Amino acid sequence: MSVITVERKVLEKNDQIANELRNKFRSRKIFVINLLSSPGSGKTSLIEKTVEQLKGKFNISVIVGDVQTDNDAMQIGKLNIPVVQIITHSSCHLEAQLVRDAFKKIEDEPIDLLIIENVGNLVCPAGYDLGEDKKVVLLSTTEGDDKPLKYPAMFRNSSALVINKIDLLPYVNSSVEEIKKNAKSINYALNIFEVSCKTSEGIDEWCNWLLNQIKK
Amino acid sequence: MSVITVERKVLEKNDQIANELRNKFRSRKIFVINLLSSPGSGKTSLIEKTVEQLKGKFNISVIVGDVQTDNDAMQIGKLNIPVVQIITHSSCHLEAQLVRDAFKKIEDEPIDLLIIENVGNLVCPAGYDLGEDKKVVLLSTTEGDDKPLKYPAMFRNSSALVINKIDLLPYVNSSVEEIKKNAKSINYALNIFEVSCKTSEGIDEWCNWLLNQIKK
Numbered sequence: 311m312s313v314i315t316v317e318r319k320v321l322e323k324n325d326q327i328a329n330e331l332r333n334k335f336r337s338r339k340i341f342v343i344n345l346l347s348s349p350g351s352g353k354t355s356l357i358e359k360t361v362e363q364l365k366g367k368f369n370i371s372v373i374v375g376d377v378q379t380d381n382d383a384m385q386i387g388k389l390n391i392p393v394v395q396i397i398t399h400s401s402c403h404l405e406a407q408l409v410r411d412a413f414k415k416i417e418d419e420p421i422d423l424l425i426i427e428n429v430g431n432l433v434c435p436a437g438y439d440l441g442e443d444k445k446v447v448l449l450s451t452t453e454g455d456d457k458p459l460k461y462p463a464m465f466r467n468s469s470a471l472v473i474n475k476i477d478l479l480p481y482v483n484s485s486v487e488e489i490k491k492n493a494k495s496i497n498y499a500l501n502i503f504e505v506s507c508k509t510s511e512g513i514d515e516w517c518n519w520l521l522n523q524i525k526k
Numbered sequence: 527m528s529v530i531t532v533e534r535k536v537l538e539k540n541d542q543i544a545n546e547l548r549n550k551f552r553s554r555k556i557f558v559i560n561l562l563s564s565p566g567s568g569k570t571s572l573i574e575k576t577v578e579q580l581k582g583k584f585n586i587s588v589i590v591g592d593v594q595t596d597n598d599a600m601q602i603g604k605l606n607i608p609v610v611q612i613i614t615h616s617s618c619h620l621e622a623q624l625v626r627d628a629f630k631k632i633e634d635e636p637i638d639l640l641i642i643e644n645v646g647n648l649v650c651p652a653g654y655d656l657g658e659d660k661k662v663v664l665l666s667t668t669e670g671d672d673k674p675l676k677y678p679a680m681f682r683n684s685s686a687l688v689i690n691k692i693d694l695l696p697y698v699n700s701s702v703e704e705i706k707k708n709a710k711s712i713n714y715a716l717n718i719f720e721v722s723c724k725t726s727e728g729i730d731e732w733c734n735w736l737l738n739q740i741k742k
Contacts, residue, residue, distance in 0.1 A: 348646070348669075349669055349673055350673060376676055377676060377677055377679075378676055378677070381675070381676065402649035429649065430648065430649075430676070431648070431650075432647070433616075433617075433645065433647050433650070434649070434650065450566070450668060452666060456597050459595050460646070461593055461594070462593075463616060477697070478694065481694055
């Protein structure tokens with residue numbers, strides 16, 4: 311029983327900080343995405359493509375979570391936007407308090423869109439509110455089409471699904487139709503985008519959706 | 527401080543059950559692999575290929591962990607070997623107690639090799655001993671070559687690294703040499719295998735290593 315009590319307290323504390331963050335983001339009209347996926351699905355590549363496309367229209371900042379290394383922050387930093395790296399060490403997900411601390415380092419910047427790249431993990435980050443407006447889950451075609459069924463919480467809690475690496479479809483056994491069918495069976499309201507961060511196919515549609523969300 | 531205490535108790539309890547399991551496996555001369563990777567790296571496919579190759583030589587059983595669905599167990603079950611599915615619901619890793627309960631369902635079977643397919647997650651399962659002889663981490667070429675640096679605990683604790691989907695190398699930006707260099711920088715003693723579960727390339731070398739481990 312003691313474990314359950316402690317876990318509930320941890321989540322309550324997280325939700326409280328997430329709500330404070332959400333109020334702060336809203337008062338400053340910052341639209342916030344919590345970007346989630348397995349390791350290697352292409353979160354950093356999607357952020358790069360998104361920043362390239364929307365940089366002239368909006369002020370974008372990125373907070374990157376990783377268990378170890380600042381590789382992703384260094385990569386995104388080449389785009390000349392404010393980037394903060396959170397290294398979680400052994401922890402498998404971002405928590406609101408980490409985002410609050412990271413945000414302090416960029417809060418004087420003009421920001422319209424804040425993208426939080428979560429730790430690569432399809433399980434644990436699903437339960438932690440970071441004060442975002444929308445959770446977006448990214449899935450690569452190479453991961454197989456059954457993943458929405460096997461990791462339902464992530465797909466249930468997300469507003470959009472970006473299916474990445476569609477350029478690899480001729481070489482893998484996955485079907486985009488099957489991914490979509492399985493994802494919709496978990497969350498019918500999911501907005502689904504098919505992209506290749508390598509060829510840039512589909513990036514326009516994804517960015518248009520994001521642009522409309524920011525304007526709301 | 528209370529959280530730390532509780533977490534330590536959970537791990538102590540896990541280690542105690544893992545040790546009991548290890549003693550049981552050893553007394554029965556069962557060689558046990560704890561197979562770890564991201565979602566969609568090909569754990570189930572590697573198990574299928576391994577069982578196909580070694581089935582005539584050894585009695586193999588499989589315990590499969592998933593957050594949700596019994597797809598993998600149904601798939602492996604087609605090979606006519608004893609398979610037990612553990613559905614963890616929201617939990618992100620297997621614990622020794624779950625393996626103990628699952629093993630009870632197959633303990634009357636003759637078993638030389640027990641493969642435990644962990645939940646698809648490169649972070650959390652690293653810390654939980656399941657009584658195995660060896661941890662084996664699987665990484666797909668599509669996940670990028672920096673993953674050993676970003677998820678070091680998993681690679682540090684493993685005895686072998688299987689690099690899967692080498693048939694996709696012409697279409698992705700990863701380099702096997704870079705994966706190996708990064709993995710060796712974390713754990714120099716790693717035995718590394720390059721395979722394609724699609725074309726069967728490299729499966730022989732992996733199975734030979736496994737065969738030698740079982741015979742020890």
